[in-house]
Amino acid sequence: MDATRIASTTNVDIEATGVRVPNTPQDAHPRNPEDANVHLETKDVHIWFGQRLIIEKVNLSFPENSVTALIGPSGCGKSTFIRTLNRMHEFIPGAALAGQILYDGKDIYDAHVDPVDIRVQIGMVFQKPNPFPSMSIKENVLSGLHLAQIKYENPDEIVRNCLERASLWTEVKDRLNASASSLSGGQQQRLCIARALAVNPKVLLMDEPCSALDPGSTRRIEGTIKELSQEMTIVIVTHNMAQAQRVSDYTAFFLAEEGAPAQVVESGRTDEIFMRPKDPRTNDYVNGLFG
Amino acid sequence: MSSSTLEVPGNTPTPRYFGREKSRTKSDKLFSGSIIVAALSSLFVLTAILIYLGSNSWPVLVEQGISFVTGSEWSTTDGVEVFQIWPMLYGTLLNAIIGLVIAVPVSVFLALFIVFLAPRNLSKVLTVVIDILAAIPSGIIGLWGFLVFTDTAAGWGQLLNQYLGWIPLFANDQNQFARSPFIAGWVLAIMIIPIITVVSREVLAQTPQELLDAARGLGGSLSGSIRMVALPHARGGIVGGVMLGLGRALGETIAIYFVLNLIFDVNIYKILNPEGGAIASMIVAKFGEATPNEINALLGAGLILFIMTLFVNLAANYIVKRSQREKLI
Amino acid sequence: MTITLEKPINPVKPPKPWAKRNKSTVISNAIAVIFPILVLAALFFTTEIPGPVLVVVVFFPLQLLTAGVTSFMDKGKRGIGDAVLSVGCVTAFGLVVALLGSVVLSVIARGFPAIRFSFLTQNNIYISPTTDLTYGGIGHALLGTLLVVLIATLIAVPLGIASAIYITDIKGRAAGFVRFMVQAMSGVPSIVAGLFIFAAIILTDVVGFSAIAGGLAYAILMLPTVARTAEEVLRLVPKEVRDAAVALGSSRARVTMRIVLPTAKTGLITAVVLGVARIIGETAPLLLTTSNANNTNLNPFSDPVSTIPVYIFQYLGSGYQTSIQRAWGAALVLLIVVAILFGLTRYLSRNKRGNV
Numbered sequence A: 001m002d003a004t005r006i007a008s009t010t011n012v013d014i015e016a017t018g019v020r021v022p023n024t025p026q027d028a029h030p031r032n033p034e035d036a037n038v039h040l041e042t043k044d045v046h047i048w049f050g051q052r053l054i055i056e057k058v059n060l061s062f063p064e065n066s067v068t069a070l071i072g073p074s075g076c077g078k079s080t081f082i083r084t085l086n087r088m089h090e091f092i093p094g095a096a097l098a099g100q101i102l103y104d105g106k107d108i109y110d111a112h113v114d115p116v117d118i119r120v121q122i123g124m125v126f127q128k129p130n131p132f133p134s135m136s137i138k139e140n141v142l143s144g145l146h147l148a149q150i151k152y153e154n155p156d157e158i159v160r161n162c163l164e165r166a167s168l169w170t171e172v173k174d175r176l177n178a179s180a181s182s183l184s185g186g187q188q189q190r191l192c193i194a195r196a197l198a199v200n201p202k203v204l205l206m207d208e209p210c211s212a213l214d215p216g217s218t219r220r221i222e223g224t225i226k227e228l229s230q231e232m233t234i235v236i237v238t239h240n241m242a243q244a245q246r247v248s249d250y251t252a253f254f255l256a257e258e259g260a261p262a263q264v265v266e267s268g269r270t271d272e273i274f275m276r277p278k279d280p281r282t283n284d285y286v287n288g289l290f291g
Numbered sequence B: 001m002s003s004s005t006l007e008v009p010g011n012t013p014t015p016r017y018f019g020r021e022k023s024r025t026k027s028d029k030l031f032s033g034s035i036i037v038a039a040l041s042s043l044f045v046l047t048a049i050l051i052y053l054g055s056n057s058w059p060v061l062v063e064q065g066i067s068f069v070t071g072s073e074w075s076t077t078d079g080v081e082v083f084q085i086w087p088m089l090y091g092t093l094l095n096a097i098i099g100l101v102i103a104v105p106v107s108v109f110l111a112l113f114i115v116f117l118a119p120r121n122l123s124k125v126l127t128v129v130i131d132i133l134a135a136i137p138s139g140i141i142g143l144w145g146f147l148v149f150t151d152t153a154a155g156w157g158q159l160l161n162q163y164l165g166w167i168p169l170f171a172n173d174q175n176q177f178a179r180s181p182f183i184a185g186w187v188l189a190i191m192i193i194p195i196i197t198v199v200s201r202e203v204l205a206q207t208p209q210e211l212l213d214a215a216r217g218l219g220g221s222l223s224g225s226i227r228m229v230a231l232p233h234a235r236g237g238i239v240g241g242v243m244l245g246l247g248r249a250l251g252e253t254i255a256i257y258f259v260l261n262l263i264f265d266v267n268i269y270k271i272l273n274p275e276g277g278a279i280a281s282m283i284v285a286k287f288g289e290a291t292p293n294e295i296n297a298l299l300g301a302g303l304i305l306f307i308m309t310l311f312v313n314l315a316a317n318y319i320v321k322r323s324q325r326e327k328l329i
Numbered sequence C: 001m002t003i004t005l006e007k008p009i010n011p012v013k014p015p016k017p018w019a020k021r022n023k024s025t026v027i028s029n030a031i032a033v034i035f036p037i038l039v040l041a042a043l044f045f046t047t048e049i050p051g052p053v054l055v056v057v058v059f060f061p062l063q064l065l066t067a068g069v070t071s072f073m074d075k076g077k078r079g080i081g082d083a084v085l086s087v088g089c090v091t092a093f094g095l096v097v098a099l100l101g102s103v104v105l106s107v108i109a110r111g112f113p114a115i116r117f118s119f120l121t122q123n124n125i126y127i128s129p130t131t132d133l134t135y136g137g138i139g140h141a142l143l144g145t146l147l148v149v150l151i152a153t154l155i156a157v158p159l160g161i162a163s164a165i166y167i168t169d170i171k172g173r174a175a176g177f178v179r180f181m182v183q184a185m186s187g188v189p190s191i192v193a194g195l196f197i198f199a200a201i202i203l204t205d206v207v208g209f210s211a212i213a214g215g216l217a218y219a220i221l222m223l224p225t226v227a228r229t230a231e232e233v234l235r236l237v238p239k240e241v242r243d244a245a246v247a248l249g250s251s252r253a254r255v256t257m258r259i260v261l262p263t264a265k266t267g268l269i270t271a272v273v274l275g276v277a278r279i280i281g282e283t284a285p286l287l288l289t290t291s292n293a294n295n296t297n298l299n300p301f302s303d304p305v306s307t308i309p310v311y312i313f314q315y316l317g318s319g320y321q322t323s324i325q326r327a328w329g330a331a332l333v334l335l336i337v338v339a340i341l342f343g344l345t346r347y348l349s350r351n352k353r354g355n356v
Helices: A002-010 A078-084 A115-121 A137-147 A155-165 A185-198 A215-228 A241-247 A270-275 A280-286 B002-006 B026-039 B041-064 B086-117 B120-135 B138-164 B181-205 B209-217 B222-251 B254-259 B279-287 B292-328 C023-046 C051-075 C078-114 C117-121 C139-170 C175-186 C190-202 C211-235 C239-247 C252-263 C265-279 C284-289 C308-318 C321-355
Strands: A038-049 A052-063 A067-071 A095-103 A122-125 A203-207 A233-237 A250-256 A262-269
Touching (some): A038 A078, A052 A067, A052 A250, A067 A078, A067 A241, A078 A203, A078 A233, A115 A122, A122 A185, A122 B209, A137 A155, A137 A185, A155 A185, A155 A215, A185 A203, A185 A215, A185 B209, A215 A233, A241 A270, A250 A270, A250 A280, A262 A270, A262 A280, A270 A280, B026 B041, B026 C139, B041 B292, B041 C139, B041 C190, B041 C211, B086 B181, B086 B279, B086 C078, B120 B181, B120 C078, B120 C321, B138 B181, B138 B254, B138 C051, B138 C308, B138 C321, B181 B222, B181 B254, B222 B292, B222 C078, B254 C308, B279 C190, B279 C284, B292 C175, C023 C051, C051 C078, C078 C321, C117 C139, C117 C321, C139 C175, C139 C211, C139 C252, C139 C265, C139 C308, C175 C211, C190 C211, C190 C284, C239 C252, C252 C265, C265 C321, C284 C308
Parallel strands (some): A052 A262, A067 A233, A067 A250, A122 A203, A203 A233
Antiparallel strands (some): A038 A052, A038 A095
């Protein structure tokens, strides 16, 4: 498995660092996400904080080995929603949830499911780069394996493999024992991606991974996302329309009407959402009329 | 006219720096002056303590020489006055160590419980309970330790001796279990648990949420996340809290006075024997009937205690501060 | 355009699916909790092994083992760490609650019988260690404590608040140094404060054993508490408030006295109360400075004066049953005073949060 992964990642193409035009012929993604090989889906998800309903009735499918972007005005609950997908939501006091989140057909909120298992299989990268400051680069990459108590051999190979897939290897290969806090913001975020990859997740959730980064770092991370999507399902929250267009195969548009909880106004293939939106509100939003 | 000089290339204007605004009016000067004088009162007091204790005890310290701290005899009879505090000095440290051995794990677990495990209402209540425990006067702890706790703890000591007496630490050659360093250690533990818990709770509660999120998002269990993220983050603060507790333990007087037998014969490790020492308690015990020279010797013992606790306290504050600064960077 | 939104579902209690417990988890938790207790109880009633030994040798390891095993079966390897953590936490919690409960309940249960009107108001003249509890009391000690604490407050509060003003408001050149000194002073053992005042004032015959000497010793212990709390409180006064006053042309003294201190008023009162709570139960410094007395002495400048902590010390030392009851009674009064002071600080700080 590792061998094939390395093979697939060494095949770096120029496209990975450039803009990706949606709707190109080689895109094998079906028009309707439900028709693809669905990996993760939500059924009638409602989310509360205390008594306040903030997300209402979200039905989304995330097809295998694709990138889905969640877009919408800030404060409409996209970050909250993405945290429910790997059970990080429940750490927030007062949080509540209804509906189902099906991963490989099973509800991850079922009482028989160990949330820790879910978080190993569905990894997460956060808005602010958060490497463990007391650990070296190498220890950071391996930290997930220690935390989830997964046995491993060949730590050096795992570190190299993960850092390569997160496109950080060449920059840090000579100082793997340096403190993670010595890296720049963009490098730290890629280290966080490498750290998430080490436990071998099938899904990677990214909550505005580039919002704290400069354009150069953003480009590099977008390239990484594009590559990773060949082997895993990625869900990314972003405020950046251009970024959604560059990296994602599918897009879901969240919107909270005044005083009402947020809903998914429209979802589908990214090119459809951006070129031929069905809902006028989507059209206004993607064309920058509000938000 | 001045503008022309400024425009000469390479001749950059001299910047003006603004220092602290000086007090202008008379009343302002008076105000600042009196505040400064008052603010220096701590320096004044600390220096005065050193001077008064030092100068009063100096003749005795010179007379007794180094054996003041290394010898084990305290006697005013026979016309020869011998003042040596080694058993008290050592006993002070022994009590404090026993206290820390009990208090540190309890405090750290309690702080973890309050911050990470307990339901929110319980953790609020517990925070208050710990504050109350910290506010109970040492005289009351001494009273309780003397009349209530000694019996219980002596029973524990007896059992320890009965089952583990073959370990030298738990040997007892007096067949008497009350008033031992073991009990003094427990009483000290009760007094320093709140100090260590309060500091540990504060630093643990400041563990950055994004680091905890990262650990949990990677599939860390609660204990794993605490071990890998929260404890490394809080380590400096916890060590500082332990040092603050140590400072308190070294200076504790009344509670120890009631639960420990003060013997001028150093008890190195037999913590269940009814023999121990504590400088502060010894001062209270000897003070009432002391001869003038003996008073000066007690002042000397106080000086040594003062320097010892000052050092521990400053080290504690330094460690806490440094760990906070690291977190800021 | 028309937007039709479905009526939002808003149940009274939003569901928390993660709060549901899977049956096997519930059972294994129950086993981990009940089984060791059952074993402990069985052994306690059927064997002669003493209780503490059973707890340490049987119950505790068994508790760790069952928690570890059940947790392992439920969650796999990483469950073990969680089990150790929970057992450790609950043990620490139980130990602290038991010890604190023992202290508080003993003081209440044993002190209560001594409390009566005469106990609170009468002094101690003509009272021998065996005199019946209906005669004599702590009235003189209450007044003495009040006097000593009042003197300490009058000295320590201005100095403590001035130190805090210097550090936060004036931000003088020596601010760091003053802070350092205040911290160093907070580590002074209470016995050393007593020794110092004894050496500086009593040995030099400035005054004898008296309330003023006790007040000075207390002030040394009180100052750092007041200064540190006041510093934190003054830091909370928003910079904008000061800026606004400065921009209006106020002098520095006026900004501090008229604007900053009133803004932080409740916080400063809290600092004072915390300082009083810190010192009020201290025995050691008073033994060396106020000594002890049986009569009521309201002259702060001469003659020994009795205080509650020293009263407890005196009667505990005598060893007679009624004396010990008096000591418990005085301890209960002291505990109630500390509790009131403590409640006051919490009340004040709650108000403060409400205002700001």
